[in-house]
Amino acid sequence: MKKLTKVSFSNLDKVLFPQLCVTKARFIEYYIKMAPQMLPFLKDRPLVLTRYPEGVDKQGFYAKNAPNGMPDWVQTAKLYSQTARRNVNYIICNDVDTLIWLANLAAIEIHIPLSRVDEREKPDFAFFDLDPEPPATFGDAVEIAFLLKEKLDQLGLRSYVKTSGKKGLHILVPVVRQYTFKETRAFVHALGIQLMKQNSKVVSEFADTKKPDRVFVDYTQNSHGRTMVCPYSLRVTADATVSTPIEWSALRKKLKPSDFTIHSVLELPKAPWKDIFENRQKLEAK
Secondary structure, eight states, X not given: OGGGOSOOOOOTTOEEETTTTEXXXXXXXXXXXXXXXXXXXXXXXXXXXXXXXXXXXXXXXXEOSOOTTOOTTSEEEEEEETTTTEEEEEEEOOSHHHHHHXXXXXXXXXXXXXXXXXXXXSOSEEEEEEEEETTSOHHHHXXXXXXXXXXXXHTTOOOEEEEOSSSSEEEEEEBOTTOOHHHHHHHHHHHHXXXXXXXXXXXXXXXXTTOTTEEEEEOTTSSTTOEEEOTTOBOXXXXXXXXXXXXXXXXXXXXXXXXXXXXXXXXXXXXXXXXXXXXXXXXXOO
């Protein structure tokens, strides 16, 4: 492994997911294998990491600022963070060596903004986060996802679905980079309101997020500084679940987030979203 990368590895025997006995070496191997699918989504985006160097059963931490002592070949971008209220030296991951280096840092989750570093106010995705509040289930989120897809289809918009890796679903509409976050957020919110009128399980206002047995269509992530977990990133769960892109035809109410893990995802078809970056769309109805 050392002969194929610039990265100097450490603590490869450290168990990161105790329930499955997944070591850091296995975790790094996963990201090496998934690099061709992950790098197009990571490219030119300032990253927010969730690091668990002692394993997911121990205390972890969020990381925006690049760590001291990082290799000089790791690309960064110094940008103002509204939440931190200061300039932050964000990591940019445009190559497999950087992705392997992030894995060696035990960056279990990699989160990306919906815009790239060259035009931070111009998102290239409209993002629907379907979040079921118990006793609502993943199956309820699937039901609402298909209702949303139907509305997007009626607008002539191609949509792409992935598991969140936790309890819900993420639906993306790739858009041309001519809209502001205010415009994409308004678009997502408006469709959430339409779904709420159509199905009593749906809530579309932030104040209703925690209403039991409802599916929140979260539009708030369509904002400057907000992020989405990167496709194929692992999540901090005991089952080592993965936020996994899937074909609409493969989405079923009987599926569970735990069906998509560090072990199973490697066996899935590799390109369910193969044309997503060539399919930039306008939000105007056709």
